[in-house]
Amino acid sequence: xKKLFIVxxxxxxxxxxxxxxxxxxxxxxxxxxxxxxxxxxxxxxRYNYAxxxxxxxxxxxxxxxxxxxxxEIWSGFNIGKRFQVLAFLPYHYNVQFDDDMGHTTKxxxxxxxxxxxxxxxxxxxxxxxxxxxxQQLWIGGGIKLPTGAFNVDVHDSTTTLADINAQIGTxxxxxxxxxxxxxxxxxxxxxxSVGYKIGLPNNQNYKYGNKLSMNSIxxxxxxxxxxxxxxxxxxxxxxxxxxxxxxxxxxxxDGLNSGTFATGGHLLSALAGAELTLKQITIGANIQVPVTQxxxxxxxxxxxxxxLHVTFAL
Numbered sequence: 001x002k003k004l005f006i007v008x009x010x011x012x013x014x015x016x017x018x019x020x021x022x023x024x025x026x027x028x029x030x031x032x033x034x035x036x037x038x039x040x041x042x043x044x045x046r047y048n049y050a051x052x053x054x055x056x057x058x059x060x061x062x063x064x065x066x067x068x069x070x071x072e073i074w075s076g077f078n079i080g081k082r083f084q085v086l087a088f089l090p091y092h093y094n095v096q097f098d099d100d101m102g103h104t105t106k107x108x109x110x111x112x113x114x115x116x117x118x119x120x121x122x123x124x125x126x127x128x129x130x131x132x133x134x135q136q137l138w139i140g141g142g143i144k145l146p147t148g149a150f151n152v153d154v155h156d157s158t159t160t161l162a163d164i165n166a167q168i169g170t171x172x173x174x175x176x177x178x179x180x181x182x183x184x185x186x187x188x189x190x191x192x193s194v195g196y197k198i199g200l201p202n203n204q205n206y207k208y209g210n211k212l213s214m215n216s217i218x219x220x221x222x223x224x225x226x227x228x229x230x231x232x233x234x235x236x237x238x239x240x241x242x243x244x245x246x247x248x249x250x251x252x253x254d255g256l257n258s259g260t261f262a263t264g265g266h267l268l269s270a271l272a273g274a275e276l277t278l279k280q281i282t283i284g285a286n287i288q289v290p291v292t293q294x295x296x297x298x299x300x301x302x303x304x305x306x307x308l309h310v311t312f313a314l
Contacts, residue, residue: 041077044282044311048072051303064098064162070110074311081119084138088113092148092168108149108168115142115176135183144174146202154206154245161250161263164206164243171202187221191234201244209241209264217271226278233272236288240264240295265295267302280313 048070055063072090079085090110097103117140124134148169152159178195193215199208217234242264243250250263273286288305295301 038076038313039078041075041314042311043073043075043314044309046070046072046074046307046309046311049304049306051305052300053303054300057297057299062099064096067095069093069095074309081122084117084119084140086115086117086142090148094166094168096162096166098162104166106166106168110148111144111169112147113142113144113176115178116140117178131186133183133185135181137179137181139179141175141177144170144172144176144197146171146173150202154204161243170199170208171204171206172200172208174199174208187223188218189221190216190218192216205246207244209243211241212239213237215271228275228277230275230277231272232274232286233270235268235291236271237266237268239266263296265293265300267293267295269293269302269305273307282309282311282313284309284311 048068050068052066052068053063054066070090070092072088074086074088076084076086089112091108092110093105093107095103095105117138120137120139122134122136124132126132146169148167150167150169150171152163152167154164175198176195177198178193180191180193182189182191184190193213195213197211197213199210201207213236215234215236217232217236219230219232222229222231242262268291269288270291271286271288273284275282275284285308286306290302293302
């Protein structure tokens, strides 16, 4: 328990199927959450939840409520003192209520993600037993594999953006890059992370938008001999570019190739949570609520996100 507890919230793109009918998010947003306190490796299960509401500006009678649930096995292990490998295997259960189809569901295994990071530096300064300072910088990247189902014909004139974003997988190989910096003064610390997803076209030449994610989170460690509690709070920002078909931006309409408003958008959200560690077991949860957002000229809005996990250090 004396080792530095590294806090890392990383909003990359590739796993937890936070999506919406018209904003262009699509299947694939990875939320890494708080790292467990582990020496060599860990494994756990997480539940991610997101809720969106969509209503068209030119026809408010056309609406949808979307609920995205992801049950995910996540695991990681250290290689020596500098390298770290992380893997994510999600199972999605998505529910949609809309004016046309009523209640629909879609479920199945999602896209697998693998990340590898390198610790660029790790500095620690101990003035005395009550004054300790440390900081770390990790950089790295990874890949998202098209293991989830993408069962829609994007060239069919009846296919809509809602059909595309309801898919369990993206059908594409995507590339991920990230960096995270943690500085800690005694029991107080701040973590700042930046991630970028590069979406590649799938075999139907459909491309989900690239995504930039940034966040800064403050945490405080409270511990005794039996357990530790880490409350945390911060801000997260994400910007999603427009989806593309055959190299052209996707706009909002009944089809995919015309319309007024481009897909994509941005979101600034506030988050708060806590982590409880009992020996080798960590239980954590958080909630995220939007501060400001603009997806497709305000037609789609995130209501809330949440995460719960149980993780075992091995």
